[in-house]
Amino acid sequence: MTTGIQVDEVVDARGLMCPMPILAATKAIRLLQPGQVLKVLATDRGALSDIPAWAEDTGHELLSSGTEDDALVFYIRKAADS
Amino acid sequence: MTVETSALETPGAQALTEEDVRRIVREEVTQAFARNPASKQAALVASKGTLDWAYPPLILANAAAAAGMQTAVFFTFYGLNIIHKDFERKLKIDPVGNPAMPMPIPLPDLITAMPGMVTMASKMMRTRFEKRNVATIRTLLDSARELDVRLIACQMTVDVFDYGQDEFIDGVEFGGAAAFMSVARRSAVNLFI
Numbered sequence: 001m002t003t004g005i006q007v008d009e010v011v012d013a014r015g016l017m018c019p020m021p022i023l024a025a026t027k028a029i030r031l032l033q034p035g036q037v038l039k040v041l042a043t044d045r046g047a048l049s050d051i052p053a054w055a056e057d058t059g060h061e062l063l064s065s066g067t068e069d070d071a072l073v074f075y076i077r078k079a080a081d082s
Numbered sequence: 083m084t085v086e087t088s089a090l091e092t093p094g095a096q097a098l099t100e101e102d103v104r105r106i107v108r109e110e111v112t113q114a115f116a117r118n119p120a121s122k123q124a125a126l127v128a129s130k131g132t133l134d135w136a137y138p139p140l141i142l143a144n145a146a147a148a149a150g151m152q153t154a155v156f157f158t159f160y161g162l163n164i165i166h167k168d169f170e171r172k173l174k175i176d177p178v179g180n181p182a183m184p185m186p187i188p189l190p191d192l193i194t195a196m197p198g199m200v201t202m203a204s205k206m207m208r209t210r211f212e213k214r215n216v217a218t219i220r221t222l223l224d225s226a227r228e229l230d231v232r233l234i235a236c237q238m239t240v241d242v243f244d245y246g247q248d249e250f251i252d253g254v255e256f257g258g259a260a261a262f263m264s265v266a267r268r269s270a271v272n273l274f275i
Contacts, residue, residue: 016215020215020217022145059150
Protein backbone atom coordinates (compact mmCIF):
# COMPACT_ATOMS: atom_id res chain seq x y z
CA MET A 1 0.00 0.00 0.00
CA THR A 2 1.53 3.31 -0.96
CA THR A 3 0.27 6.56 0.41
CA GLY A 4 1.39 10.07 -0.24
CA ILE A 5 2.13 10.53 3.43
CA GLN A 6 5.52 12.00 4.24
CA VAL A 7 7.15 9.86 6.91
CA ASP A 8 9.65 11.28 9.41
CA GLU A 9 10.54 8.13 11.32
CA VAL A 10 9.92 4.41 10.96
CA VAL A 11 9.48 1.93 13.80
CA ASP A 12 9.99 -1.65 12.72
CA ALA A 13 8.23 -3.74 15.35
CA ARG A 14 7.81 -6.73 13.06
CA GLY A 15 8.29 -10.00 14.93
CA LEU A 16 7.74 -8.35 18.30
CA MET A 17 4.77 -9.24 20.47
CA CYS A 18 2.50 -7.14 22.69
CA PRO A 19 3.35 -4.76 24.36
CA MET A 20 6.54 -4.06 22.39
CA PRO A 21 4.92 -2.41 19.33
CA ILE A 22 3.31 0.35 21.40
CA LEU A 23 6.38 0.68 23.63
CA ALA A 24 8.58 1.13 20.56
CA ALA A 25 6.06 3.63 19.14
CA THR A 26 5.99 5.54 22.45
CA LYS A 27 9.79 5.83 22.56
CA ALA A 28 10.05 6.83 18.91
CA ILE A 29 7.31 9.45 18.98
CA ARG A 30 9.03 11.23 21.88
CA LEU A 31 11.88 12.06 19.52
CA LEU A 32 9.63 13.64 16.90
CA GLN A 33 8.46 17.22 16.63
CA PRO A 34 4.72 17.86 16.89
CA GLY A 35 3.20 17.42 13.45
CA GLN A 36 5.78 14.90 12.29
CA VAL A 37 4.69 11.45 11.14
CA LEU A 38 5.70 8.07 12.54
CA LYS A 39 5.30 4.89 10.51
CA VAL A 40 4.91 1.70 12.56
CA LEU A 41 5.31 -1.80 11.10
CA ALA A 42 4.07 -4.75 13.14
CA THR A 43 3.22 -8.41 12.68
CA ASP A 44 1.51 -8.86 16.08
CA ARG A 45 -2.23 -9.08 15.33
CA GLY A 46 -2.84 -7.38 18.68
CA ALA A 47 -1.43 -4.20 17.16
CA LEU A 48 -4.64 -3.90 15.13
CA SER A 49 -6.45 -2.88 18.31
CA ASP A 50 -3.48 -1.62 20.33
CA ILE A 51 -2.14 1.08 18.02
CA PRO A 52 -5.49 2.82 17.42
CA ALA A 53 -6.31 2.69 21.16
CA TRP A 54 -2.89 4.04 22.05
CA ALA A 55 -3.24 6.84 19.49
CA GLU A 56 -6.62 7.80 20.95
CA ASP A 57 -5.31 7.78 24.51
CA THR A 58 -2.21 9.81 23.74
CA GLY A 59 -3.97 12.28 21.45
CA HIS A 60 -1.76 11.51 18.46
CA GLU A 61 -3.58 11.25 15.13
CA LEU A 62 -3.83 7.89 13.39
CA LEU A 63 -3.65 8.97 9.75
CA SER A 64 -4.10 5.57 8.20
CA SER A 65 -3.67 1.87 8.80
CA GLY A 66 -3.37 -1.06 6.45
CA THR A 67 -1.04 -3.80 5.33
CA GLU A 68 2.28 -3.70 3.53
CA ASP A 69 3.72 -7.04 2.34
CA ASP A 70 2.87 -9.29 5.29
CA ALA A 71 2.94 -6.63 7.95
CA LEU A 72 0.46 -4.25 9.49
CA VAL A 73 1.37 -0.63 8.87
CA PHE A 74 0.21 2.48 10.75
CA TYR A 75 0.87 6.16 10.07
CA ILE A 76 0.64 8.36 13.14
CA ARG A 77 1.02 12.14 13.36
CA LYS A 78 2.40 13.49 16.63
CA ALA A 79 -0.06 15.76 18.40
CA ALA A 80 0.60 19.48 18.45
CA ASP A 81 0.34 19.93 22.20
CA SER A 82 2.50 16.98 23.33
CA MET B 83 -40.37 21.95 22.85
CA THR B 84 -39.14 25.16 24.39
CA VAL B 85 -38.16 25.44 28.05
CA GLU B 86 -40.06 28.20 29.81
CA THR B 87 -37.79 31.15 30.52
CA SER B 88 -38.30 33.74 33.22
CA ALA B 89 -39.03 37.38 32.55
CA LEU B 90 -35.65 38.30 34.11
CA GLU B 91 -33.71 36.73 31.21
CA THR B 92 -31.42 39.00 29.17
CA PRO B 93 -33.52 40.70 26.51
CA GLY B 94 -32.82 39.37 23.01
CA ALA B 95 -31.40 36.01 24.23
CA GLN B 96 -32.76 32.85 22.60
CA ALA B 97 -34.68 30.37 24.72
CA LEU B 98 -32.92 27.02 25.15
CA THR B 99 -34.53 24.02 23.54
CA GLU B 100 -34.46 20.65 25.26
CA GLU B 101 -31.97 19.51 22.59
CA ASP B 102 -29.63 22.38 23.48
CA VAL B 103 -29.76 21.47 27.15
CA ARG B 104 -28.99 17.83 26.43
CA ARG B 105 -26.10 18.75 24.16
CA ILE B 106 -24.62 21.12 26.73
CA VAL B 107 -24.89 18.54 29.50
CA ARG B 108 -23.22 15.90 27.29
CA GLU B 109 -20.36 18.24 26.42
CA GLU B 110 -19.82 19.22 30.04
CA VAL B 111 -19.76 15.61 31.21
CA THR B 112 -17.28 14.62 28.47
CA GLN B 113 -15.05 17.58 29.32
CA ALA B 114 -15.26 16.84 33.05
CA PHE B 115 -14.05 13.30 32.45
CA ALA B 116 -11.21 14.46 30.24
CA ARG B 117 -10.17 17.01 32.87
CA ASN B 118 -10.39 14.47 35.68
CA PRO B 119 -6.78 13.69 36.61
CA ALA B 120 -7.77 10.17 37.69
CA SER B 121 -8.30 9.25 34.05
CA LYS B 122 -4.54 9.58 33.64
CA GLN B 123 -3.56 7.43 36.62
CA ALA B 124 -3.29 3.68 36.99
CA ALA B 125 -2.63 1.60 40.10
CA LEU B 126 -1.92 -2.13 39.98
CA VAL B 127 -1.25 -4.68 42.69
CA ALA B 128 0.98 -7.65 41.83
CA SER B 129 0.48 -10.34 44.45
CA LYS B 130 1.57 -13.53 42.67
CA GLY B 131 5.08 -14.80 42.20
CA THR B 132 4.98 -17.44 39.48
CA LEU B 133 6.25 -16.89 35.95
CA ASP B 134 2.79 -16.88 34.38
CA TRP B 135 1.54 -14.28 36.87
CA ALA B 136 4.56 -12.03 36.42
CA TYR B 137 3.68 -11.02 32.86
CA PRO B 138 0.18 -9.52 33.30
CA PRO B 139 1.05 -6.73 35.78
CA LEU B 140 4.19 -5.79 33.85
CA ILE B 141 2.55 -5.80 30.44
CA LEU B 142 -0.47 -3.84 31.69
CA ALA B 143 1.72 -1.33 33.54
CA ASN B 144 3.76 -0.76 30.40
CA ALA B 145 0.61 -0.33 28.33
CA ALA B 146 -0.80 2.19 30.82
CA ALA B 147 2.45 4.16 30.83
CA ALA B 148 2.60 4.06 27.02
CA ALA B 149 -0.91 5.52 26.97
CA GLY B 150 0.39 8.46 28.97
CA MET B 151 -0.89 7.37 32.39
CA GLN B 152 1.05 7.87 35.58
CA THR B 153 1.36 4.27 36.67
CA ALA B 154 2.25 2.58 39.93
CA VAL B 155 2.58 -1.14 40.63
CA PHE B 156 2.46 -2.30 44.24
CA PHE B 157 4.26 -5.62 44.71
CA THR B 158 3.12 -7.62 47.70
CA PHE B 159 3.49 -11.19 48.99
CA TYR B 160 4.81 -13.43 46.26
CA GLY B 161 4.70 -10.54 43.81
CA LEU B 162 7.98 -9.49 45.44
CA ASN B 163 9.58 -12.26 43.35
CA ILE B 164 9.11 -10.11 40.27
CA ILE B 165 11.22 -7.21 41.53
CA HIS B 166 13.76 -9.24 43.47
CA LYS B 167 17.33 -9.03 42.10
CA ASP B 168 17.17 -12.79 41.60
CA PHE B 169 13.85 -12.71 39.74
CA GLU B 170 15.07 -14.90 36.89
CA ARG B 171 15.64 -17.79 39.25
CA LYS B 172 12.67 -17.08 41.47
CA LEU B 173 9.96 -16.89 38.80
CA LYS B 174 8.93 -20.48 38.11
CA ILE B 175 5.86 -22.38 37.07
CA ASP B 176 4.52 -25.51 38.75
CA PRO B 177 2.66 -28.02 36.56
CA VAL B 178 1.06 -29.72 39.59
CA GLY B 179 -2.59 -28.87 40.09
CA ASN B 180 -2.43 -26.54 37.11
CA PRO B 181 -5.13 -27.92 34.80
CA ALA B 182 -5.19 -24.68 32.80
CA MET B 183 -1.57 -25.09 31.76
CA PRO B 184 -1.10 -26.28 28.17
CA MET B 185 0.98 -29.48 28.09
CA PRO B 186 2.40 -31.31 25.06
CA ILE B 187 0.73 -34.47 26.37
CA PRO B 188 -1.68 -34.61 29.32
CA LEU B 189 0.18 -35.71 32.43
CA PRO B 190 -1.37 -36.70 35.78
CA ASP B 191 -0.30 -34.76 38.87
CA LEU B 192 1.48 -37.90 40.09
CA ILE B 193 3.99 -37.44 37.26
CA THR B 194 4.17 -33.65 37.32
CA ALA B 195 4.95 -33.80 41.06
CA MET B 196 8.26 -35.60 40.35
CA PRO B 197 11.55 -33.83 41.13
CA GLY B 198 12.76 -31.65 38.29
CA MET B 199 9.32 -31.05 36.81
CA VAL B 200 9.08 -27.47 38.09
CA THR B 201 12.42 -26.60 36.50
CA MET B 202 11.42 -28.30 33.26
CA ALA B 203 8.00 -26.67 33.06
CA SER B 204 9.54 -23.26 33.78
CA LYS B 205 12.15 -23.75 31.06
CA MET B 206 9.48 -24.89 28.60
CA MET B 207 7.36 -21.82 29.24
CA ARG B 208 10.33 -19.45 28.92
CA THR B 209 11.40 -21.09 25.66
CA ARG B 210 7.87 -20.93 24.25
CA PHE B 211 7.66 -17.20 25.03
CA GLU B 212 11.13 -16.54 23.61
CA LYS B 213 10.34 -18.32 20.36
CA ARG B 214 7.33 -16.06 19.84
CA ASN B 215 9.38 -12.99 20.66
CA VAL B 216 7.44 -11.99 23.73
CA ALA B 217 9.36 -9.44 25.79
CA THR B 218 11.28 -10.97 28.68
CA ILE B 219 10.52 -10.02 32.27
CA ARG B 220 13.84 -8.16 32.32
CA THR B 221 12.87 -6.13 29.24
CA LEU B 222 9.46 -5.33 30.70
CA LEU B 223 11.00 -4.18 34.00
CA ASP B 224 13.55 -2.00 32.17
CA SER B 225 10.88 -0.55 29.94
CA ALA B 226 8.59 0.16 32.91
CA ARG B 227 11.36 2.09 34.66
CA GLU B 228 12.15 4.00 31.46
CA LEU B 229 8.50 5.05 31.25
CA ASP B 230 8.56 6.20 34.89
CA VAL B 231 6.30 3.45 36.22
CA ARG B 232 6.61 3.45 40.00
CA LEU B 233 7.60 0.04 41.36
CA ILE B 234 6.58 -0.08 45.01
CA ALA B 235 7.40 -3.00 47.30
CA CYS B 236 5.12 -3.69 50.22
CA GLN B 237 7.33 -2.99 53.24
CA MET B 238 5.36 -5.35 55.46
CA THR B 239 5.84 -8.43 53.29
CA VAL B 240 9.46 -7.47 52.67
CA ASP B 241 9.97 -7.67 56.44
CA VAL B 242 7.81 -10.77 56.97
CA PHE B 243 9.76 -12.74 54.36
CA ASP B 244 13.05 -11.49 55.83
CA TYR B 245 14.15 -9.66 52.70
CA GLY B 246 16.46 -6.68 52.88
CA GLN B 247 15.69 -3.54 50.88
CA ASP B 248 18.98 -4.06 49.03
CA GLU B 249 17.76 -7.38 47.61
CA PHE B 250 15.48 -5.64 45.14
CA ILE B 251 16.22 -4.19 41.72
CA ASP B 252 17.18 -0.53 41.38
CA GLY B 253 14.40 2.02 41.45
CA VAL B 254 12.10 0.11 43.79
CA GLU B 255 10.33 2.24 46.40
CA PHE B 256 8.97 0.90 49.68
CA GLY B 257 5.50 1.60 51.03
CA GLY B 258 2.53 0.34 52.97
CA ALA B 259 -1.14 -0.23 52.39
CA ALA B 260 -2.14 3.35 53.16
CA ALA B 261 0.44 4.73 50.76
CA PHE B 262 -0.93 2.44 48.07
CA MET B 263 -4.55 3.36 48.83
CA SER B 264 -3.68 7.01 48.51
CA VAL B 265 -2.45 6.33 44.96
CA ALA B 266 -5.32 3.96 44.18
CA ARG B 267 -8.10 6.37 45.09
CA ARG B 268 -6.72 8.88 42.61
CA SER B 269 -6.58 6.33 39.80
CA ALA B 270 -9.33 5.43 37.38
CA VAL B 271 -7.57 2.12 36.70
CA ASN B 272 -7.28 -0.16 39.71
CA LEU B 273 -6.19 -3.75 39.16
CA PHE B 274 -5.52 -6.50 41.68
CA ILE B 275 -3.45 -9.20 40.02
